[in-house]
Amino acid sequence: MISLFDLALSNLLSPVVLFFALGVAAALAKSELAIPEAVAKTLALYLMMSIGFKGGVEVSKSGLDQHLLLAILGGVALSAMLPVIGFSALRATSKLSVANAAAVAAHYGSISIVTFVAATQALQIVGLPYEGYLIAVAAAMETPAIMVALYLANRGGKTSERKDGLWREVALNSSVVMLLGSFAIGCISGEAGLKPVAPFLVDLFRGVLCLFLLDMGLIAGRGLRQGFRTLSVPVIAFAIYMPLISAGCAALLSLALGMSPGGTALFITLAASASYIAVPAAMRIALPEAQPSIYLTLSLAITFPFNLTIGIPLYLWLAEAIQ
Amino acid sequence: MISLFDLALSNLLSPVVLFFALGVAAALAKSELAIPEAVAKTLALYLMMSIGFKGGVEVSKSGLDQHLLLAILGGVALSAMLPVIGFSALRATSKLSVANAAAVAAHYGSISIVTFVAATQALQIVGLPYEGYLIAVAAAMETPAIMVALYLANRGGKTSERKDGLWREVALNSSVVMLLGSFAIGCISGEAGLKPVAPFLVDLFRGVLCLFLLDMGLIAGRGLRQGFRTLSVPVIAFAIYMPLISAGCAALLSLALGMSPGGTALFITLAASASYIAVPAAMRIALPEAQPSIYLTLSLAITFPFNLTIGIPLYLWLAEAIQ
Amino acid sequence: MISLFDLALSNLLSPVVLFFALGVAAALAKSELAIPEAVAKTLALYLMMSIGFKGGVEVSKSGLDQHLLLAILGGVALSAMLPVIGFSALRATSKLSVANAAAVAAHYGSISIVTFVAATQALQIVGLPYEGYLIAVAAAMETPAIMVALYLANRGGKTSERKDGLWREVALNSSVVMLLGSFAIGCISGEAGLKPVAPFLVDLFRGVLCLFLLDMGLIAGRGLRQGFRTLSVPVIAFAIYMPLISAGCAALLSLALGMSPGGTALFITLAASASYIAVPAAMRIALPEAQPSIYLTLSLAITFPFNLTIGIPLYLWLAEAIQ
Amino acid sequence: MTLVTYPKKRIEIIVEAPALSRVLKALDGTGVLGYTVVPALAGRGLGGQWTRDDSFNNASHMVSVVCIVDESLAEKAVSAVYAVVSAQIGILSVSDVSVMRKEHF
Amino acid sequence: MTLVTYPKKRIEIIVEAPALSRVLKALDGTGVLGYTVVPALAGRGLGGQWTRDDSFNNASHMVSVVCIVDESLAEKAVSAVYAVVSAQIGILSVSDVSVMRKEHF
Amino acid sequence: MTLVTYPKKRIEIIVEAPALSRVLKALDGTGVLGYTVVPALAGRGLGGQWTRDDSFNNASHMVSVVCIVDESLAEKAVSAVYAVVSAQIGILSVSDVSVMRKEHF
Numbered sequence A, B, C: 001m002i003s004l005f006d007l008a009l010s011n012l013l014s015p016v017v018l019f020f021a022l023g024v025a026a027a028l029a030k031s032e033l034a035i036p037e038a039v040a041k042t043l044a045l046y047l048m049m050s051i052g053f054k055g056g057v058e059v060s061k062s063g064l065d066q067h068l069l070l071a072i073l074g075g076v077a078l079s080a081m082l083p084v085i086g087f088s089a090l091r092a093t094s095k096l097s098v099a100n101a102a103a104v105a106a107h108y109g110s111i112s113i114v115t116f117v118a119a120t121q122a123l124q125i126v127g128l129p130y131e132g133y134l135i136a137v138a139a140a141m142e143t144p145a146i147m148v149a150l151y152l153a154n155r156g157g158k159t160s161e162r163k164d165g166l167w168r169e170v171a172l173n174s175s176v177v178m179l180l181g182s183f184a185i186g187c188i189s190g191e192a193g194l195k196p197v198a199p200f201l202v203d204l205f206r207g208v209l210c211l212f213l214l215d216m217g218l219i220a221g222r223g224l225r226q227g228f229r230t231l232s233v234p235v236i237a238f239a240i241y242m243p244l245i246s247a248g249c250a251a252l253l254s255l256a257l258g259m260s261p262g263g264t265a266l267f268i269t270l271a272a273s274a275s276y277i278a279v280p281a282a283m284r285i286a287l288p289e290a291q292p293s294i295y296l297t298l299s300l301a302i303t304f305p306f307n308l309t310i311g312i313p314l315y316l317w318l319a320e321a322i323q
Numbered sequence D, E, F: 001m002t003l004v005t006y007p008k009k010r011i012e013i014i015v016e017a018p019a020l021s022r023v024l025k026a027l028d029g030t031g032v033l034g035y036t037v038v039p040a041l042a043g044r045g046l047g048g049q050w051t052r053d054d055s056f057n058n059a060s061h062m063v064s065v066v067c068i069v070d071e072s073l074a075e076k077a078v079s080a081v082y083a084v085v086s087a088q089i090g091i092l093s094v095s096d097v098s099v100m101r102k103e104h105f
């Protein structure tokens, strides 16, 4: 088995993580360095397209079986359960309002695809394969947490009226469509379809990820500079211990899902990751009284860096340990 | 000879067409998926740059002879004649005003470079080469239809005054400059010049085309959703039968031009394609009373998808059949 | 030794220079061709990322020694001295005001990374290696000229009050951060870190440079069209002879720095190049009374094209001649 | 001015992007004949500052909507928009403008 | 305000992109000293709705032009622009603003 | 209008991008509660014309700042901004707007 220390070190010194660190440093130093929004959005779409397509090609080779269904069910259940834990923890330890606690909990029940992508890179470095169908699991885990969190927020009484259209918006957000669409195209066109697009979709992947994580670093750094002081210690602590709780739950559950070590590591990573694209936009409509400066800072500026640097090697090690 | 059915099927299942379909589906489902405008414009420029440069390199190897001149003359004549057919057909079968019928006819006389690009991909799949100078033919076929259509629209009387500068704008539009400029650079620098830029200009081509066609699909899908109901059946039918008429004319003419089967297929595709970049912008100045919702919907949302899915394999089959 | 004529010719006919020429021609012909700003900015960042990373990897292989320190000191001294020469020359030969002369002098003391990048390409064509640490030298040469020029402008009396924050802005401008950050990451991750990102950072480099120089050509061409007539002959002449003076000084100094012929050529190129990103922005704050139309036209529309076409082969030849 | 002009109201709404579609739907419901959405780059308010570059997630950037309406419709339009905007991050202001004849508002 | 200010007119033109250069040329012909073009993202009017993302062809998106002019020039500028805009897709409105001295309008 | 509205001032500043941070700092110093920065694409003035596509160097393009303030603060804000803008490339104009209650300006 690979030592946790070696894993963590090789992860920390990979260009992908170093470019993230560069972004954080530049933002903290107030450099005007910025990736234009139009390009950052495209880089994100590219990452979905690439990871989705490759996942689909894998599935076209191995075929689908009941494992996919099992994993999706497991993922959905997990994603529905984690917000309950998160909400209770926040309400018990911090002074966050019901709306704020529910909104934060929704983020931690849902997932971050970029964290998932970074974890696939870490797997590639240590040479572990993973199940292509995890793309579909990831997509399935985006939404359930939002529903549960809204239920938690509205148990008290009046439910928001302006939710018409919200579910369509959430279910058809850019990332999900790009991810599942590319996955389906990969399934259909298979290895033969991948070959002519591989120089774009496969070979460039790592370099593009570096550029994208530079941007994530810039955003996380600006978030740290602005949002940090408004957060209390129990709330900040949540952004570190909650991923670990989620990882633990996912590890237990994964024992029943029969995945490879690589797949297990990714499943744990999904659970431990926190959304910062789909869920914030949904919260602005469904729970406008919750403050974005709280949930965005926690998810983007604390949990994402934590997972990228320490979490991913830990989850990888955990996945190997429990086999 | 390759069977038409096999051609059509392998075309429909290629990632390029599948990504287009994904775009159409996402737009019809009202997903917010979108490629930022700045990126979409750059992808289009990249496609011109790549196809132009490669065409120029081909010509630098084979040299130019009278065939180029012949093909350009043929292309220009065709592009001037097709609007007359289109205009008459529309006036005879639909209730479109003179201005609207002329504007639509201009689009179908002119060409779509992206359709041309997609056809070169289809040729590559079946392993057919084509003449590099067709790039120059494509550029030459952009403008004549506009002049003819304006003549048709203004026969009645008053000609628009605001056309000063219009011809320069049309002749120097981005696509033409990028296409012909890259073609010239390819001619000058030849195979040796291509090598160091090949990883960018050649290897990425297919993947970039997928991303670009995803965007075209989104735009076509939104066009379908909005523009479709305002169009009458004879007008919609025009967007299907006119490409076939154009293809027929081009096929006949190509017998006199002495091109390879691949070149013939591209020539037919050019004739059958309808403009949606250069001509719409020109029409807004030269014929502002014509409604963009009519000509853009026909060209982008009906003819382009038709050519991409069914037209191209058909034209390829036709080109082989008439040899 | 390579003949100057051959060098100049192969440089002029390289796709990189031809795309620049295409841009100039398109702008002079008033074509609407344009690379969207968001993309142009990203291409510039990509070039810094690539050249910085590759420089760092070189250093990770060869190690750092006193040569780096020597070269940085030499570069800083040169960059501080050149504005004095430039300022005196302008004041003696032209009617530019003190502020305008100082602002122009700052541009010519500082450096242009894109000119540097183009020179590395010319080196690659003739197969000359260069010292990776020149990246750090380039970064160090960006700022000193600004300080000296402000001193020259303000000797008379009142110094501007609004300079608070200016030095941080200058020192942490996007290019410097991206260049030095990527350099550091390259140093840390070395050859092993380069490999997975090479398809993006190395293979695409030349093609991206073509696209970027097309944009530079468009901007230079528009600058020529608009700015040229407002400039007097002595001022225009400055934009040609000043790079040659700078090149001469750098060549002399380089004798003491013990660099390879390739490194010497780059060092001369840095001295001869004129800034058009960092310095103009700084001048708008520090010397708002100086006119941007003067310094931007000189640097972007005259000196940059001169260096790209004639200067670089000349400096390369000079570097070989003085060994 | 001796050109014949007609007085209208110009409503300017600066609202967080996730709520844009709901603001536009509210305007659509009032019989307003048109509006234009304009991008914003950065800003500061009681809730802190934001910049476009921070917000590839769309959740924390603002857009601006300009809507020119007849005075008879202005109050209805303002109320409808205000009902949406008051629960979200955003502001709303109204000013007087004049337009040429034959234009549709 | 006790700052000395001068009354001017603010002309705001929302026009389809292909006609922009002609609108600006019309303004240039009236002696107007300056103007600024601002992007638009999306909109709706009598002719239906549009969004920037649909229009890599430039034909169907709008831009906005802001021009602050002296009252003495306003009518001439409005007429010149209206002559272009009335044949195209676009709207035009005018409002009152005040500016500081030494500024050039 | 029968909606209760409050009169405010709308300050619009068009200024070269390198000076933006200094303009915003000047506004911050006056107690203004918010502002929004809007991009510009192109323009013409006494110093010639510019377009966004020419200016990847940021030195020669303009941005626009919209700031809605209470009348009591307007003069202070205008003076503070004018102190910065008068030395730079840029213009400043002020107009009247009304806002709904409970909004913060």
Ligand SMILES: Nc1ncnc2c1ncn2[C@@H]1O[C@H](COP(=O)(O)O)[C@@H](O)[C@H]1O
Pocket (backbone or CB within 6 Å): D014, D042, D043, D044, D045, D046, D047, D048, D049, D050, D062, D089, D090, D091, F033, F034, F035, F036, F037, F066, F067, F068, F069, F104, F105
């Ligand atoms: N007085 C104002 N003038 C212009 N824009 C404002 C003003 N107040 C707020 N905004 C904009 O509205 C956003 C949200 O404001 P707030 O809800 O006060 O945080 C700010 O980030 C600004 O973009």
Ligand SMILES: Nc1ncnc2c1ncn2[C@@H]1O[C@H](COP(=O)(O)O)[C@@H](O)[C@H]1O
Pocket (backbone or CB within 6 Å): D033, D034, D035, D036, D037, D066, D067, D068, D069, D104, D105, E014, E042, E043, E044, E045, E046, E047, E048, E049, E050, E062, E089, E090, E091
């Ligand atoms: N009342 C209005 N207020 C603001 N923008 C408008 C208005 N009417 C039209 N527009 C803009 O002008 C475009 C064309 O309008 P129309 O000619 O009515 O289709 C619309 O898509 C909007 O962007």
Ligand SMILES: Nc1ncnc2c1ncn2[C@@H]1O[C@H](COP(=O)(O)O)[C@@H](O)[C@H]1O
Pocket (backbone or CB within 6 Å): E033, E034, E035, E036, E037, E066, E067, E068, E069, E104, E105, F014, F042, F043, F044, F045, F046, F047, F048, F049, F050, F062, F089, F090, F091
């Ligand atoms: N009267 C005006 N109306 C609107 N924008 C203006 C006006 N005058 C100047 N501008 C803008 O301010 C920039 C600089 O103006 P100037 O200092 O006159 O060159 C111009 O390029 C325009 O973008």
Ligand code: NA
Pocket (backbone or CB within 6 Å): A107, A108, A109, A110, A111, A112, A246, A270, A271, A272, A273, A274, A275
């Ligand atoms: Na999670």
Ligand code: NA
Pocket (backbone or CB within 6 Å): B107, B108, B109, B110, B111, B112, B246, B270, B271, B272, B273, B274, B275
């Ligand atoms: Na055609």
Ligand code: NA
Pocket (backbone or CB within 6 Å): C082, C107, C108, C109, C110, C111, C112, C246, C270, C271, C272, C273, C274, C275
């Ligand atoms: Na220099």
